Amino acid sequence: MSAEIICIGTELLLGDVLNTNCQYLAQELANLGIPHYYQTVVGDNVERIHQVLEIAIKRASILIFTGGLGPTPDDLTTETIASFFKTPMEEDGGIIQDIENKFTSVGRVMSPSNRKQALLPHGAISLPNPTGTAPGIIWQPKDDITIMTFPGVPSEMYRMWQKTAVPFLKSQGWGNDIIYSEMMRFRGISESALAEQVTHLFDSNNPTVAPYAGKGEVRLRIAAKARDKNQAEALINPVAKEIKHIAGLNYFGSNEDTLASVVGKLLNTEGQTLSVAESCTGGGLGSMLTEVPGSSSYFSGGVIAYANQVKNALLNVNNKDLEQYGAVSNIVAEQMALGVKQCLDTDWGVSITGIAGPDGNTVEKPIGLVYIGLATPENKVVSHEYRFGKQRGRELVRYLSSCSALDLLRRSLIKRQQD
């Protein structure tokens, strides 16, 4: 009894799309304890999909398909599976209605080609798609074969998997032992330095501890296999506690926590508000802060001061300092942080000014040089210098700048609470 993942799409064979679906499904199968020995990718081609099915039904009993459920002629997964099992297709009125509703709700009219998405093999159950138009199916064409299909769009696939496939597979007896994990998140330490500090934990069997490099953060995943969540947490918690003790302030949160959400909680606890002044990030820090639902309780807004004129006019940055020290300098970062705090009348002000590249750099001010300013409720202002390196590229320098700004504020808030 094992599963096989079959991803359908000529775009995968051309390398136009990275197959993240396969990794997601592999992790999910591992979490449910379902053995899985093969993954196959094949194009939108009837004959070759039939050949893949011929092989797969001999070596697996749960066949999980992604891709090829769209409305266009090259989307032929459902009909090809049906024809392989010599089963006629039937139109499902409920699906048509659902697709029509989705179009109506955004003020559009359903295209005739979408009708095709309502055709299911006789005997198959439709697997609703909450976000897109393409539903999937769960179907047992033979006693020992279960087929599940999902769209190729990752966000749609994830939601359908969680909402319908996981409950179904659990009802079939899978996932009795769960794999439960805590993803611990760190900023201010490299992956290798953290790994060296906790290397004695990597040999542990249950829970396992493994390092992951993330964008703007380092992660450690503690995973336990257990009968239920309580038992898993009893295995995980002592290890997590030890790691927190070792990492100190470099640990900022676990699982769904982000630097922005952690800062938000700290500000809410203090009942304080925040505004931002952004130059090179152009709004990225504000965007990161407002990813958090409910951020309006502490985040007032900010000024995107891309042009020097805006730095002066709205943030009261001294024109002479802009000229003498340049926009990318400690003194300008400090004035921006203080300026935005006063302009928007908030407790805290955070500023970012830097050289994201690919141009605008000099010998003294290389790409990746960033100053982050922080103005406290008492109007004390500090600025820190960061050098993210020219090899990282514009997007990553901007991203890391926003992360560092949040991390600077986080550490300040925690230190004030500890004092």
Place this chain on the structure above:
Amino acid sequence: MSAEIICIGTELLLGDVLNTNCQYLAQELANLGIPHYYQTVVGDNVERIHQVLEIAIKRASILIFTGGLGPTPDDLTTETIASFFKTPMEEDGGIIQDIENKFTSVGRVMSPSNRKQALLPHGAISLPNPTGTAPGIIWQPKDDITIMTFPGVPSEMYRMWQKTAVPFLKSQGWGNDIIYSEMMRFRGISESALAEQVTHLFDSNNPTVAPYAGKGEVRLRIAAKARDKNQAEALINPVAKEIKHIAGLNYFGSNEDTLASVVGKLLNTEGQTLSVAESCTGGGLGSMLTEVPGSSSYFSGGVIAYANQVKNALLNVNNKDLEQYGAVSNIVAEQMALGVKQCLDTDWGVSITGIAGPDGNTVEKPIGLVYIGLATPENKVVSHEYRFGKQRGRELVRYLSSCSALDLLRRSLIKRQQD
């Protein structure tokens, strides 16, 4: 004559690793014009690798393996391929020397386990690994079968592929034809509606035309097989021209173009400047605009007006209107657009105010309701209402809002140029 990619590694089946190697190899094969219809992933298991080989030699003539070349006991790719073809392994003295040199150069001693990496099937040629210790092989165990193996570490694999596999495949006559493609990008039309308009092109063989759904855009990929880039463009250009004619203003650019870069070019042409006023997107539109290098020539900055107080204080939005119509309304969007344009002294002002969710919605103002305001150089102001739907989630509503704001500005700029 076609290739099959076979990736070996239990970590791929557990979902611990994203299979970027497969995408890389798929792109490379496409560039060389080598047909490729299947990708297979299998664990570090002798019996199952044999089964995969059994299938692959029937459907492909070039088998490209990644993974399982390391020194540990679970790395068994080479010996398993050899045993499948009943061929003995032989130690290659040159490889031993090479591995020893690599260890010496970093002041370490070669582990005994590395000796294993010098074993090749009789008749195979070693494929040097410039960076790591694991060499690969090129081997023709039968007349019509060529086997190539690469390590699983992406950076090592990429270099070996370029340095040794590409020259070898070219020497075999591949890569004389290239596959060259144009990715056309659209906004303002659904994938299915666009597909219906260009459905007659989907049967074309060279170039091929295929639709892709993207985040905030729809794409059509035109791909041509030809002797060189000029010949490919001669095949692609008439089709692209026809599609542009059909799609009209819904087509916004190709390949590396983004909505933000296209808007940037249009503003640069006019010598005009832009500022933004963002509520629900919190800086996302500014961040998108400043992703484009050189955006400072037309983008001055903006105001993140998350709190109503900021809308009034900095953008001069009327407090009575905020109270009477709410922050998410046509009138407030209009005042924000005009306000930011005047505050930052730019030619254009664009504003976004909406309900991204998950809270803050009412019956009249559901999640996904967004107003986008646009103030022209002549201080004419319009606002458009968008309904992105509550099922899409906070992040996507925010992302689509920024896309729509850029698209609104793009269309206005083009229409002015046409007038």
